[in-house]
Amino acid sequence: MMGRARTTANRTVLAVAGLALLLAGAWLMAGGPLQGRLPSWWPTAGTGTVLPDRTRLARLRAESWWTPTVLAATIALTALLAYWSLTQLRTGPTRHLALPSPGSTVRPQALAQALTTRAATVPGVARARARVLPRRRRRLDVGLRVWLHPGTPPDSVLPPLHAVIAEAERATAPYTSYTRIRLSTPSHRRSRVR
Numbered sequence: 633m634m635g636r637a638r639t640t641a642n643r644t645v646l647a648v649a650g651l652a653l654l655l656a657g658a659w660l661m662a663g664g665p666l667q668g669r670l671p672s673w674w675p676t677a678g679t680g681t682v683l684p685d686r687t688r689l690a691r692l693r694a695e696s697w698w699t700p701t702v703l704a705a706t707i708a709l710t711a712l713l714a715y716w717s718l719t720q721l722r723t724g725p726t727r728h729l730a731l732p733s734p735g736s737t738v739r740p741q742a743l744a745q746a747l748t749t750r751a752a753t754v755p756g757v758a759r760a761r762a763r764v765l766p767r768r769r770r771r772l773d774v775g776l777r778v779w780l781h782p783g784t785p786p787d788s789v790l791p792p793l794h795a796v797i798a799e800a801e802r803a804t805a806p807y808t809s810y811t812r813i814r815l816s817t818p819s820h821r822r823s824r825v826r
Contacts, residue, residue, distance in 0.1 A: 729766060732805045740764040740772075747800055751776060754792040756784035758818055772804060774811040779818050786815050 692698050728737035747762035754760075763775040776797070780789060793813060801809045 729772075729804060730806060731803065738804075740766055743800065743804070747774070747776065747796065750796045750799070751778060751793060754778075754789060754796065756781055756789045757793075766807075770807045772807045772809045774800070774809050776811060776813045777816070778813065779816050782817060784817075789815070 728739055729743065730737055741764075744762040744764040747764070748760050751757060751760035751762065758779045758781045760779070761777045763777075765773040765775075767773055774797070776793065778789065778793065780786070790813070797809070797811050797813075
């Protein structure tokens with residue numbers, strides 16, 4: 633519940649800041665306090681005119697590419713901003729994963745931490761890091777990064793890691809897991825003397 637309140641507060645602050653910036657920009661464009669303080673090279677519009685003077689605007693409108701370009705850019709920008717606004721209103725992935733036992737849930741971060749701890753206990757593993765991303769339609773994307781001790785063959789580590797992953801899949805039974813395992817060895821950095 634706290635995350636939802638924070639998200640609402642963030643979006644409210646962004647909307648108020650955007651509206652304030654829009655109003656300030658409109659006020660400055662209308663002539664505001666900067667009218668007499670602009671540099672000499674700054675283009676100015678006369679009273680009752682637009683920033684590009686009428687002759688320049690008439691020349692641009694006479695070009696055959698002007699109208700389709702302005703329309704296409706305006707439509708593309710409007711569609712992009714509308715899409716972005718809709719994605720801001722959409723709620724994110726579920727914060728808790730429902731487990732097979734009635735009324736029990738787990739956070740994806742807690743599941744990732746449990747996977748990290750279990751994978752790090754496998755013999756031959758120096759350290760591990762797991763990431764769990766809930767997706768739509770009860771799907772979990774699991775990424776497991778494992779660093780092996782020097783000289784440890786991957787064949788000796790993969791079966792226990794598969795057992796850890798199978799245990800996690802059974803624990804999150806209504807979800808289908810897609811797991812990627814990435815094996816690495818710690819880098820051997822040499823100390824250099826200058």
